[in-house]
Amino acid sequence: MNITKDAESDNGTRKKGILKKIFLSHNIGDFIFERLTLLFAVLVFFLVILMSYEMYQGAKLSIDTFGWSFLSNSVWDPVREIFGALPIIYGTIVSSLLALLITVPLGLGVAIFLSELAPGWLEKPLSFLVELLAGIPSVVYGLWGIFVLVPWLRDYVQPFLSDKLGFLPFFQEGSSSGRGMLTAVLILCVMVLPIISSISRDILRSIPQNQREAAYALGATRWQAIKIVLSDARSGILGATMLGLGRAIGETMAVTMVIGNAAKISSSLFDPSYTMASVIANEFAEATGKLYQSSLIELALILFVITVIINSLARLLVWSTRRKLGVH
Amino acid sequence: MADNKFFYYKKKTINIIMISLSFGAALVAIIPLAFIFYYTISKGITYLNLSFFFEMPKPMGEDGGGMANAIMGTFYLVGIGGLIGVPVGIMAGTYLSEFGQNKFASMVRFMTDVLSGVPSIVVGVVAYTLVVLPMKHFSAYAGGIALAILMIPTITRTTEEMIKLVPHSIREAGLALGIPKWKTTVMIVLKTAWKGIATGILLGLSRVAGETAPLIFTALGNQFWSTDLGQPMASLSVYIYDYARSAYENVIQQAWTAALVLIILISILSLLFKIITRSKYKTKF
Numbered sequence: 206m207n208i209t210k211d212a213e214s215d216n217g218t219r220k221k222g223i224l225k226k227i228f229l230s231h232n233i234g235d236f237i238f239e240r241l242t243l244l245f246a247v248l249v250f251f252l253v254i255l256m257s258y259e260m261y262q263g264a265k266l267s268i269d270t271f272g273w274s275f276l277s278n279s280v281w282d283p284v285r286e287i288f289g290a291l292p293i294i295y296g297t298i299v300s301s302l303l304a305l306l307i308t309v310p311l312g313l314g315v316a317i318f319l320s321e322l323a324p325g326w327l328e329k330p331l332s333f334l335v336e337l338l339a340g341i342p343s344v345v346y347g348l349w350g351i352f353v354l355v356p357w358l359r360d361y362v363q364p365f366l367s368d369k370l371g372f373l374p375f376f377q378e379g380s381s382s383g384r385g386m387l388t389a390v391l392i393l394c395v396m397v398l399p400i401i402s403s404i405s406r407d408i409l410r411s412i413p414q415n416q417r418e419a420a421y422a423l424g425a426t427r428w429q430a431i432k433i434v435l436s437d438a439r440s441g442i443l444g445a446t447m448l449g450l451g452r453a454i455g456e457t458m459a460v461t462m463v464i465g466n467a468a469k470i471s472s473s474l475f476d477p478s479y480t481m482a483s484v485i486a487n488e489f490a491e492a493t494g495k496l497y498q499s500s501l502i503e504l505a506l507i508l509f510v511i512t513v514i515i516n517s518l519a520r521l522l523v524w525s526t527r528r529k530l531g532v533h
Numbered sequence: 534m535a536d537n538k539f540f541y542y543k544k545k546t547i548n549i550i551m552i553s554l555s556f557g558a559a560l561v562a563i564i565p566l567a568f569i570f571y572y573t574i575s576k577g578i579t580y581l582n583l584s585f586f587f588e589m590p591k592p593m594g595e596d597g598g599g600m601a602n603a604i605m606g607t608f609y610l611v612g613i614g615g616l617i618g619v620p621v622g623i624m625a626g627t628y629l630s631e632f633g634q635n636k637f638a639s640m641v642r643f644m645t646d647v648l649s650g651v652p653s654i655v656v657g658v659v660a661y662t663l664v665v666l667p668m669k670h671f672s673a674y675a676g677g678i679a680l681a682i683l684m685i686p687t688i689t690r691t692t693e694e695m696i697k698l699v700p701h702s703i704r705e706a707g708l709a710l711g712i713p714k715w716k717t718t719v720m721i722v723l724k725t726a727w728k729g730i731a732t733g734i735l736l737g738l739s740r741v742a743g744e745t746a747p748l749i750f751t752a753l754g755n756q757f758w759s760t761d762l763g764q765p766m767a768s769l770s771v772y773i774y775d776y777a778r779s780a781y782e783n784v785i786q787q788a789w790t791a792a793l794v795l796i797i798l799i800s801i802l803s804l805l806f807k808i809i810t811r812s813k814y815k816t817k818f
Contacts, residue, residue, distance in 0.1 A: 232713060232714075234713045234715040234716065235713050235714045235715045237715070238714070238715030238718065238719075239628075239632055239715075241624065242624050242625070242627045242628035242631070242632065243628055243632065244624075245620075245621050245624035245625040245628060246624075246625045246628040246629065246633075246637075246638065246641045247641075248621060248625070249621065249625045249641055249644060249645060249648070249685060249686075249689060250637075250640060250641045250644050252644070252648065252682065252685070253644045253647055253648055255659075255663075256651070256655075256656075256659045256682075259659050259662045259663055260655075260658065260659060260662070262662070263658075263662045310558075311558050311561060311562065312558075312562075313558075314554055314555040314557070314558025314559065315555075315558045315559045315562045317555045317558075318555040318556055318558060318559040319559070321555075322552060322555060322556070323559070331559060331563070334563055334566055335562055335563075335566075337566060338562070338565070338566050340739065340743075340799060340800075340803060341569060341743075341796065342742075342743025342744070342745065342770060342792075342795055342796070342799070343743070343744075343745060343746070344743065344745040344770045344773045344774050344777075344792075345569070345573065345743070345773065345792045345795065345796060346569070347773075347774070347777065348573075348773055348777045348788055348789065348792050349568070349569050349572055349573070351777055352572070352576075352777075352785070353568065353572055395565040398562055402562065426544050426545065426547075426548035427548055427552060428544075428547055428548040428551040428552060429544065429548070431551070448650070451650050452650075454652070455650075455651070455652025455653070455654065455655070456652070457652060457653065457654040457745075457746040458745045458746055458770075458774060462774070462777060462778075482652055482654045482746070485654050485657075485658060486654055486746055486749060489657075489658070489661070489749075489750045490749060490750040490753070501658075502658055502662065505654070505655045505658040505659075508652060508654075508655055509651060509652075509655045512650055512651055512652055512655075513647050513650070513651070515650070516646065516647055516649075516650030517643075517646075517647060519650075520643075520646050
């Protein structure tokens, strides 16, 4: 033992020691297996970082050229190579917020019905149907939007609204194509509804039954008991809303197909608009110039950052509610 | 006294109104689903015949033809995605559940949650800069990689959840017999949880099968029969997107048929998913 130690350097012995340990303890399999799975976990971890890095590299040209004016400039002109994302960001925010404004009460109503009111025989198939909505591909929604929703809105809803409510700037007669903000908002509503209703339903269900019983014992009506349950679940419902917002902001195909694709800010909901996701979907494959492509990648980066922030907040809210309620 | 009665009726009325509103919301939620199914089936069924599955698309405007290349392309792209995404997801999920009691694992969990919320179009852009730019042309690989990235979070988290359901006593029984931990994990724990993991895989596959946004500038699309993974590849979803913008009536009809086939495909995947989960609850582990 002494002789070999003298013959080799300190470092070599230590290495040999580790190897010996691994071989002798018959745990070489464990050693390799743990590191192998760790490797894949690291891969998943670095995937997000790699994505941000790749997009930052791709967007660098545009960031250097336009700086912050990219966000405040309202001209999006690929021919003159001037790229300002303001109308696009405006379209993204307005379409998602309007969609949420309609969907949150609706989704909450569905969630209340499913978790508090529906009898067992109705609840299961109804939950299944609502979840089925989430499984339909975005492009099929878009197809339906183009050939069913757009003509219906163009021929019946828009003339009616501009006739009755035309004094409001939102319903002033704009484009008569039927493709525009309103159509996109309605499609988004249908697509975000399953997320909001299914997460809210799960959260309402996780509220302990004795909360309801206590309310009934005090003579509360069903609705009054539900109000108590809702106030217990409010941070979770906020989380569900934000997950819905994240989905609405990033929704691509259906919106691209019905929003009309024009980068301008207009008060009328009938006018065409644009969202970040739909600009990328619509123009990326044809973007020839380096600066053009870089600007589109910068849009993707902004979209990425926004959805990461929204989703992180939403997850934290849903997590903390579940933890508070003792459900994992 | 009259005051009390007023409040009694007020709360009764509000109760009835709110409950009907909630019922109405559930009803309204079902309407679009009914509409979408009605139109997809009634319009899609016209071209739903054998030639749709076995023939190539005709030039725009000509009648007939099918989408054999797109159906094959969808299977290829989802297949590439699965070949990359499934092993990564299962291994990462195994790490999270078996060795994941540390800070790094919580960070990985957080990252998978973040990843699952990233819009698919953003993943498409990343696949473009990562694969298409260095290769200098669109390819099925790029599309498959985009789909893989999209399914990794689903598979990772389901694998973790499903492995966690395996009781500790089973692991301890394995270890007590002197079986090394890795063998216990692979041969006993993963084997016990495989049904749950399979549902996670099916869920991931069915989610990406209908994706269009990450494919339009990665796999692009192809009018011809091509099994070359280094070249652009057609897919049902991209065909729907392209055909929906056409001016020809029969082309639009084919878009509806493609939509119907895509929905049937995804339904089969989720039906498998339902069957597997159902039998999982019957056989307790």
